[in-house]
Amino acid sequence: MPLNFRKSFSLGKLIRINLSKGGLGVSAGVPGFRVSVSPKGKVRRTVSIPGTGLYHTKAVGDVSSAQTPAAQRCCPACGRKVGKTANYCSHCGHAI
Numbered sequence: 001m002p003l004n005f006r007k008s009f010s011l012g013k014l015i016r017i018n019l020s021k022g023g024l025g026v027s028a029g030v031p032g033f034r035v036s037v038s039p040k041g042k043v044r045r046t047v048s049i050p051g052t053g054l055y056h057t058k059a060v061g062d063v064s065s066a067q068t069p070a071a072q073r074c075c076p077a078c079g080r081k082v083g084k085t086a087n088y089c090s091h092c093g094h095a096i
Contacts, residue, residue, distance in 0.1 A: 037063060 009017045018025040023039025031050045037043055041063035048055035072081045077094035088095055 035060075 003021075005019075005021045007019045009019070011017060014028050014030065016027045018027060018036075020039065025036060025038045027034055027036035029035055029046075032048055034046045034048075035043065036046065042059060043061040043063060044057055045060045046055055046057045073084065073086075073096070074080065075082050075089035075092060075094055075096060078089060078092040080089065080091045082089050082096060086096060
């Protein structure tokens with residue numbers, strides 16, 4: 001049976017640091033609404049009704065996806081990817 005570990009540290013009323021076997025996570029929010037970033041960079045939003053135990057959690061993004069480079073350029077004629085500095089498509093010869 002695997003062992004799990006989790007410990008939370010509150011930094012005031014709005015911010016919480018979560019320490020687990022997977023790493024360090026951060027969450028911030030007010031009662032009823034919280035945004036969390038996991039150790040793997042996943043961003044989640046939680047909306048709840050305080051005191052009832054009812055809540056809804058939704059994955060809203062990924063921290064690393066915001067840091068990825070811009071989309072690759074594509075040839076307008078054939079749709080294949082071309083290099084950043086290419087003037088012509090290497091597949092069909094179309095000028096870009």
